[in-house]
Amino acid sequence: MHPSSPATRAVTLEGVTRTYDGEQPVVALAGVDIDFRRGTFTAVMGPSGSGKSTLLHCAAGLDRPTSGRVRIGETDLSSLSEKDLTVLRRARVGFVFQAFNLVPALTVEQNIMLPSRLARSAPDPRWVAEVVERVGLGTRLSHRPSELSGGQQQRVAIARALVSRPEVIFCDEPTGALDTQTAAEVLTLLRAVVDDAGQTVIMAALARTRELSLLRLVGVTRGQIKRMIHAEQAGLLGVALAIGGAIAAVTLSSVVNAVTGERVPYVPLLGWVTIVAGTVTLALVAVLLPIGRVLRVSPVRGIGLRE
Structure with missing residues (x-):
């Protein structure tokens, strides 16, 4: 892994472990040390159960690690209260789930603007218009999720993650439920977010596909970063x-x-x-x-x- 200065790091994990308690404790992450540089598109890849989603959840502040430190920029997440962590996620983190997680009763526009409403903030209307145009949903703003295809719903989820201009966008297997063509379109959109807007995207993926035009690959097995490959x-x-x-x-x-x-x-x-x-x-x-x-x-x- 190339060393990077703190100013270029979007996300840093140091000695991160995550163990789920139970009759037979499950170690999802076992001492992960990695940093993700700003303005890059990284795919975290591995088989089911390897800890990809846990890695993303800990990195995004959705789950607290059992031990170790997670930093977004220079902010140490372990030092934040739950309230402060919620504020940080709203302002600095975008998350795209495989299951879309859209609110069925809301329109496309309302779903996109929901995080801003919850944060009681008013995003730049020009940026919102650009995001809507970028995801190709200009004619669908008044539709509800049930009236959209799977690919269109995923585009709504991506737009919702983009509208607050987050420092990092996390995507948990965003193409897992999509057909090959739609998956390629979603990945192309995410790639453009990095290339055109200079944002940072960290994506969990189950298998490599031809549509993955990425600059970095991270292999995850048994909860550990086994190797990083720079193309x-x-x-x-x-x-x-x-x-x-x-x-x-x-x-x-x-x-x-x-x-x-x-x-x-x-x-x-x-x-x-x-x-x-x-x-x-x-x-x-x-x-x-x-x-x-x-x-x-x-x-x-x-x-x-x-x-």
Whole structure:
């Protein structure tokens, strides 16, 4: 994991554990240390029961960890009372649930504005209009949730999370109940929130999908962060292996030729073998498609995970 300065950290977890009591206590998180930088889109991935949702709930202040510290920006959540924690969540955190959690009796517009009403605040009307336009719900503001498709309801949930301009948006498997096309649209919207508005998105996801154009992947298994993969680093690893092998082979060939006066044909051959191996490694570890800041990193399945 790249070290980051406090000013660039949106969320920080230090030694976070979460154990649920019972006849057989369940350890959901076991000593998690991780920070999420501002203006990034992070997917927390792992199998069911690995602690993804618990991680998000603790990071967002929806659940208190058994031990350890959680910070949003420079604010230590463990130092806050329940009242202060509620105020912080309203002002600085957005949360998108898999089940949408919309109020059936309210219209789309009323659902979007509900957090602001509860906080007795008045968001900038221009920003509200921009959010509504961004999620494509301009013609649906007077509709109720029952009149919307699953994808449209999820868009309402995202708009509700965006309208207060939160520092961090947490999404707990937001595409889990959606079809592939609708899921792709929702993920594209979340990606745009990061790229265009510079906000921070942390999303729990059960499985990798082709629509996940993310800059970072975090593998979670048995409640612990097992490995963090930076797509840029993964790509550079393959490139370095290929180029390094070629340089080493050419250099070795020149040295052998200078010392013995004879050309050794198999040394350049080793260089070509290394180049091929590096290229294959690059393809297997990460397929990088630079389109602006978007990188496709779905081929890293299995690295850092024990499913």
